[in-house]
Amino acid sequence: MTEKKPIKTTIPEHEVMKPGHLACQGCGASLAMRYATKAIEGEAMFTLPACCWSVIDGPFPYSSLGLPLLHMAFEAAGATASGIRAALNMLGQKKVKVIAWGGDGGTFDIGFQAISGAAERDEDILYICYDNEAYMNTGIQRSSATPYGAWTTTTPVKHFEKRPKKDMVEIMAAHKIPYVANVSVAYPEDFVKKVQKALSMEGFKFIHAFAPCPSGWKIKPEDTIKIAKLAVQSKIFPLYEVEYGVKYNLTVKVPNPVPVLDYLKLQGRFRHLTEEEINIIQKGTDENWDLLMKKLENK
Amino acid sequence: MNFKPGKKVVLEKLADYPLMPASLADMTHNFTGSWRNMRPVIDYDKCINCGTCWKFCPEPAIYIEDNKVNVNYYFCKGCGICVSECPKKCITFEEEGK
Numbered sequence: 104m105t106e107k108k109p110i111k112t113t114i115p116e117h118e119v120m121k122p123g124h125l126a127c128q129g130c131g132a133s134l135a136m137r138y139a140t141k142a143i144e145g146e147a148m149f150t151l152p153a154c155c156w157s158v159i160d161g162p163f164p165y166s167s168l169g170l171p172l173l174h175m176a177f178e179a180a181g182a183t184a185s186g187i188r189a190a191l192n193m194l195g196q197k198k199v200k201v202i203a204w205g206g207d208g209g210t211f212d213i214g215f216q217a218i219s220g221a222a223e224r225d226e227d228i229l230y231i232c233y234d235n236e237a238y239m240n241t242g243i244q245r246s247s248a249t250p251y252g253a254w255t256t257t258t259p260v261k262h263f264e265k266r267p268k269k270d271m272v273e274i275m276a277a278h279k280i281p282y283v284a285n286v287s288v289a290y291p292e293d294f295v296k297k298v299q300k301a302l303s304m305e306g307f308k309f310i311h312a313f314a315p316c317p318s319g320w321k322i323k324p325e326d327t328i329k330i331a332k333l334a335v336q337s338k339i340f341p342l343y344e345v346e347y348g349v350k351y352n353l354t355v356k357v358p359n360p361v362p363v364l365d366y367l368k369l370q371g372r373f374r375h376l377t378e379e380e381i382n383i384i385q386k387g388t389d390e391n392w393d394l395l396m397k398k399l400e401n402k
Numbered sequence: 403m404n405f406k407p408g409k410k411v412v413l414e415k416l417a418d419y420p421l422m423p424a425s426l427a428d429m430t431h432n433f434t435g436s437w438r439n440m441r442p443v444i445d446y447d448k449c450i451n452c453g454t455c456w457k458f459c460p461e462p463a464i465y466i467e468d469n470k471v472n473v474n475y476y477f478c479k480g481c482g483i484c485v486s487e488c489p490k491k492c493i494t495f496e497e498e499g500k
Binding site: 107108109110111112113114116118120121122123124125126128129130131133134137161163164165166167169172291317323324325326327328329 | 408411413420423424425426427428429430431432433434437449450451452453456457458460461462463465466469470471474476477479480481482483485486487
């Protein structure tokens with residue numbers, strides 16, 4: 104056997120998150136946490152609202168995260184992170200980063216007022232939302248992050264989700280905070296770079312991470328990365344960043360876009376859709392993309 | 403492999419409990435490998451050391467040692483992301499217990 108070239112890793116090699124955690128097979132949320140913790144240099148502290156990660160982390164007295172962590176009530180992630188920041192500042196620990204880590208339910212719906220308040224006060228924290236597009240931890244109930252056409256247990260096939268997904272990144276960018284970005288688990292280099300950039304800035308930062316959920320989306324566990332990639336390639340989830348609410352930058356370009364059908368047909372939650380409904384999704388996706396392109400030109 | 407399983411914490415009486423709800427150990431005593439139906443096996447002759455499987459492992463159950471990628475079967479849940487993402491298709495899925 105010939106000598107092999109050394110393994111060159113494109114993301115930091117050290118592991119902070121420990122194995123043995125309780126995520127499902129092929130979980131996008133655990134992958135997102137792995138990338139986020141890799142990006143942290145120096146000391147950091149986490150706070151979690153109720154979300155999948157409250158369970159994944161492990162029962163008391165165990166924690167698989169490898170960093171200090173405070174479990175908090177569903178609606179309070181933004182407020183708790185502000186409180187931790189204030190307490191650390193009082194103790195003279197200004198260098199310790201405070202990171203709030205919530206699911207889409209705790210960010211888009213229930214925790215929205217606390218996040219909006221923290222963003223308006225421009226607290227020096229980083230909020231990362233891992234978005235699996237429904238309340239997965241409690242059994243796949245619809246959230247305001249659920250996209251048009253999706254099946255959930257509260258929007259069954261006969262009355263499937265009729266409203267488009269809430270555009271959280273634009274809402275946060277409208278707060279004129281220093282940094283807002285979209286990341287995806289299929290692009291780890293982009294993910295780590297954006298978290299590092301956010302942690303190097305002062306003020307409120309918001310990162311929206313796309314994390315497929317095999318059990319909730321009715322996909323095969325091995326397709327997690329493939330689907331996250333297709334979401335970017337079909338323009339459903341563009342990867343871009345916004346600085347101070349005005350400076351737009353597209354970080355992952357899509358030279359050869361694929362139709363949304365490629366993304367939808369792999370997922371059991373979209374199985375009931377007819378051609379007409381798929382056309383509605385395609386039209387909505389194209390409109391959103393054109394809008395984003397206009398914003399990119401205005402930078 | 404330089405892996406040691408984590409300790410199990412036994413809290414029998416009230417005095418054993420920490421004063422604050424703090425974590426006393428990580429979850430590495432919990433061998434999630436028992437969840438697995440299919441076992442990923444790496445063919446090292448075809449492997450080109452790109453590290454893609456390591457990058458996309460959600461556990462992380464794949465680690466880099468001796469200039470090659472290795473699977474930690476104590477923790478691999480058998481999701482198959484490494485099998486589908488390998489650019490050289492050199493990781494195969496084999497049924498457990500065969």
